[in-house]
Amino acid sequence: MLLIDLARTSAAVAADRARTAKIGHLAELLGRVGPDEAEIAIAYLSGELRQRQIGVGWRRLRDLPEPRQVATATLAQVDALLERIGSRSGPGSQAARRDLLNELFAAVTRQEQAFLKRLLTGELRQGAQGGVMVEAIAKAADVPAAEVRRALTLRGWLPAVGATALGGGVSALRAFHLEVGRPVAPMLAQSAPSVTAALEKIGGPAAIEWKLDGVRVQTHRRGDQVTVFTRALDDITSQVPEVVEAVAALPDTDLVLDGEVIALRPDGRPEPFQVTSGRVAGKIGVDALRKTVPLSVFFFDALRVGGADLLDLPDEERHAALEAAVPAEMVTPRLVTADADAGEEFFADALRRGHEGVVVKSPCTSYAAGRRGAGWVKVKPRHALDLVVLAAEWGGGRRQGRLSNLHLGALDPETGGFVMLGKTFKGLTDELLSWQTEQFLRLAEGPADDWVVMVKPELVVEIAFDGVQRSSRYPGGMALRFARVLRYRPDKRPDEADTVETVRALLP
């Protein structure tokens, strides 16, 4: 199959808004692709590469050669070239990558270049990714979508699952099973503003667990072999020896556990996320790192214990298996209750101990891997401040032509000026985007720019955020975590905005 076939299908998918139409286009193409190229076609049309990543981003895609007039590149050829690009390393590798990229882009037409560019930057923007592709695979292979989803859960890599479905149908899909050493798509949580609201959502008694502000780890053990995966299913075994040792010390030798790894201070309180994140990301000198920043692991779920798969069991049975397999100090603290007051107190206690919040879990849901089901509901405290808009950036994609990303500042009472604390684009409705674009252009000052518009600091906006963290990027040495817009405050003048002192007091 030719790359141009994919580029055309992608364009057709983007042109139709209805998901059924998108699925139709994708399924039609999947019906034509041969078994050798099915995996590539599924990967590219759901915005992925067969190699997952090849060290090429937006910066290396500037200054590309002129396109060809005639499309002749096959999927196999493109994939082979991307493989070569991805395998380069060491001195001179960037020049080699550039040459190979030039070779690739010189061999394809303008339409294919545009498709490849979006694919390589991870911005396919055709309104269809993995979720829609699952339906398209089901349609093309004439199998129930639930069978594809189940296999995806267990295999974790849609191109492989899709190729299997197209080649062997339901019976081939059923051959996928939980395999120790191969990661499963992790279960995700919805969110609610309070424990009471979360309990209502679940309806009835629930298990409430501390939400630790660390890194999710899925840990597999077979015999002496322990493997640790992140939420995105990357292997980080060598970076977290503490987890490997803790699981290797358990009596059970056939295990899959779900949990969180976190750096704790000597007094047991959690380090800021930055500390845990840096430690987990570190690959060089891990033995030295673990002496200064030791990691602790807390498990909250068991997918396999004693060689038995537990995915389809209800939460309370999985948790009972977890408690039997793991010592209590390695199990995330948990309270089972239907009482909202007791739940709120458990939440408050978790916060007093410095943790991020809680996750409220329905005792009867199975492990819905890879889906953000209503079985898990996270609850975190929410801070809010009134800040001043200092500038705004032009949006992209569906926000093109509107000022979208806000630069936020707190009042500095010493000078009467404002100190930038970060940016946000979240929480804005289409209506608000239009309104603020008009306002910012009216308040614009300084030279016009196609990236950012500086505005007179006159608009006050109420910003919600999860916390304040230390920053080397911003002048105040602080930045907001997960900032989002709640509403504009036309009733407030900029000199009534919250001050840098107020923000500093929120630093941990």
Add this chain to the structure above:
DNA sequence: TTCCGACAGTGGGGTCGCAAT
């Protein structure tokens, strides 16, 4: 007919490793 679950899109701050400068 209305409601709501699931998806995609739109980007945020921070950190590391690596290659180039």
Add this chain to the structure above:
DNA sequence: ATTGCGACCCCACTATCGGAA
């Protein structure tokens, strides 16, 4: 030694479609 880039850790929120109720 410093800088820029890519990858990945954490992530919130809105708009939309289409099946569920």
